[in-house]
Amino acid sequence: MSDNLTERIEAIADAYKEIETITQQIVVGNQPLIELIFIGMINGGHLLIEGVPGTAKTTICKIIARLIDFDFKRVQGAVDIQPADIIGVRVFDQTRKEFILRKGPIFTNLLMVDEINRLTPKTQSALLEALSEGQTTIDGKSYPLANPYFTIATQNPYEVEGTFPLIDAQRDRFMFSFILSHLDAESELEILQRERAGNLDWSTYHDRITPLLGPADIKGMIATVREIMVDEKVLEYVRDIVLATRSHSDIVHGASSRASIAFLRGVRARAAIEGRDYTIPDDVRALAHPVLRHRILLTREAAITGVDPDTVITEILESVGVS
Numbered sequence: 429m430s431d432n433l434t435e436r437i438e439a440i441a442d443a444y445k446e447i448e449t450i451t452q453q454i455v456v457g458n459q460p461l462i463e464l465i466f467i468g469m470i471n472g473g474h475l476l477i478e479g480v481p482g483t484a485k486t487t488i489c490k491i492i493a494r495l496i497d498f499d500f501k502r503v504q505g506a507v508d509i510q511p512a513d514i515i516g517v518r519v520f521d522q523t524r525k526e527f528i529l530r531k532g533p534i535f536t537n538l539l540m541v542d543e544i545n546r547l548t549p550k551t552q553s554a555l556l557e558a559l560s561e562g563q564t565t566i567d568g569k570s571y572p573l574a575n576p577y578f579t580i581a582t583q584n585p586y587e588v589e590g591t592f593p594l595i596d597a598q599r600d601r602f603m604f605s606f607i608l609s610h611l612d613a614e615s616e617l618e619i620l621q622r623e624r625a626g627n628l629d630w631s632t633y634h635d636r637i638t639p640l641l642g643p644a645d646i647k648g649m650i651a652t653v654r655e656i657m658v659d660e661k662v663l664e665y666v667r668d669i670v671l672a673t674r675s676h677s678d679i680v681h682g683a684s685s686r687a688s689i690a691f692l693r694g695v696r697a698r699a700a701i702e703g704r705d706y707t708i709p710d711d712v713r714a715l716a717h718p719v720l721r722h723r724i725l726l727t728r729e730a731a732i733t734g735v736d737p738d739t740v741i742t743e744i745l746e747s748v749g750v751s
Contacts, residue, residue: 433652433655433705434705436648436649436652437652437656437700437703437704437705438703440470440649440652440653440700440701441700441701441702441703443640443641443645443649444463444466444701446640447462447466447492447495447496447640448462448463448466450491450495450637450640451488451491451492451495454487454491454630454633455484455487455488455491456484456611456615456618456619456622457611457612457615458483458484458488458608460606461477461485461488461606461608462488462492463701464604464606464718465488465489465492465580466492466697466701467604467694467697467698467701467715468578468603468604468697469492469496469576469578469646470646470649470650470653470697470700470701471603471650471653471693471694471696471697472576472578472650472693473578473602473603473604473690473693473694474559474578474579474580474581474601474602474603474604475578475579475580475581475602475603475604475605475606476544476580476581476582476583476594476599476602476604476605476606476722477580477581477582477583477605477606477607477608478582478583478584478585478605478606478607478608479582479584479585479606479607479608479609480584480608480609480610481584483608483609483610483611485540485542485580485582485608486502486540486542487630489502489538489540489580490630490634491633491637492538493537493538494634494637494639495637495639495640495641496537496538496639496640496641496642496643496645496646497639497641497642497643498536498537498538498578498643499536499537499538499574500536500537500538500540501533501534501536501538501539501540502533502539502540502541502542503533503539503540503541503542504542504543505541505542505543505544505545505546505547506543506546506547507546507547507548507590509547509548509551510550510551511550511551511553511554512532513532513551514532514533514534514551514554514555515532515534515554515558515564515566516529516530516531516532516534516535516564516566517529517530517532517566518530518566518567518569527567529566529571534555534558534564534573535571535573535574536574536577537574537576537577537578537643538578538579538580539577539578539579539580540579540580540581540582541555541579541580541581541582542582543582543583543584543591544581544582544583544594545583545584545591545592545593545594546590546591546592547592548592549592549595552592552594552598553598555579555581555598556597556598556601558573558577558579559579559601559602560601562575562577574643575643575647576643576646576647576650581602596681596723596725599722599723600684600686600722600723601686602722603690603693603694603719604690604694604715604718604719605718605721605722606718607721607738649700652700653693653696653697653700654696655705656696656697656699656700656704656705656706656707657705657706657707658692658695658696658706658707659706659707661709661750661751662695662707662708662709662711662712663692664750664751665709665712665748665750665751666688666691666692666695666712667688668748668751669691669712669716669720669744669745669748670682670683670685670687670688670691672744672747672748673687673720673723673724673740673741673744676740676743676744677727678726678727678729678730678735678740679724679725679726679727679730679740680725680726680727681724681725682723682724683719683720683723683724684723686723687719687720687723690715690719691712691715691716691719694711694715694718694719695707695711695712695715698711698714698715699711709750713745716741716744716745717738717741717742720737720741721737721738721741722737724737724740724741726740
């Protein structure tokens with residue numbers, strides 16, 4: 429690889445290591461989630477997190493937004509939230525005698541939507557255009573969003589009362605999904621020790637965190653990632669995995685072509701944070717669950733017998749080899 433590309437990839441790898449180190453000084457565990465957020469950011473993807481409350485999702489997002497000097501906004505999902513509360517509304521200004529735009533929280537670099545499945549379908553749909561096209565439409569007029577723009581949405585899969593499950597088309601707009609579980613015994617003890625020492629107060633850390641990057645740096649990283657080499661064998665491996673989801677006996681609907689694109693973009697970004705200008709099959713395997721778990725629909729029989737998407741994806745990875 430050229431010296432310039434070498435330096436740019438090394439800069440991405442170094443930036444990720446520093447972000448991971450600083451984040452884990454404040455947050456216990458969750459390294460895979462931190463990695464997935466950074467991978468999504470440097471390839472223009474979006475992330476859906478499923479998990480129980482109180483697992484530091486919002487704190488992680490705040491820290492990373494601060495380290496990258498992103499404008500950060502958060503929306504708490506609720507049934508009374510309207511589309512205008514997210515995308516904004518045009519109002520008539522009596523002084524200027526014209527309509528002006530009052531921008532909603534979607535006009536930011538990093539938008540976190542907590543409990544997205546508590547939003548009504550009408551309000552959820554207001555996010556679709558932003559996730560796909562980087563713009564939003566208000567009163568028939570399109571407005572571009574910030575560049576870069578990144579969405580992280582969360583939902584609690586264990587609650588059904590007062591929730592509206594995302595339809596397949598909405599879930600497919602997210603490049604990755606992640607299941608966040610409770611910490612293990614050792615990490616839970618560390619949480620208690622940090623709280624006892626007074627080291628879990630976000631306000632204490634906020635002013636100490638100095639931005640390492642800016643939006644312009646992330647845009648440059650996105651361009652660099654596109655230069656990462658992807659061998660034809662890796663492309664064929666991705667294809668075979670995606671096709672296997674469409675023929676598996678436990679799956680009603682397999683992954684769409686968006687899954688293939690998510691794989692391609694994701695493996696390039698993963699190679700970059702590991703300091704490589706080329707992708708390997710291990711990159712594909714590492715991202716298979718985040719790329720596929722929210723894109724496959726299991727048969728009723730499989731669901732009843734306790735089979736879950738991750739189990740099926742693991743079976744596929746074990747059966748599909750690199751040609």
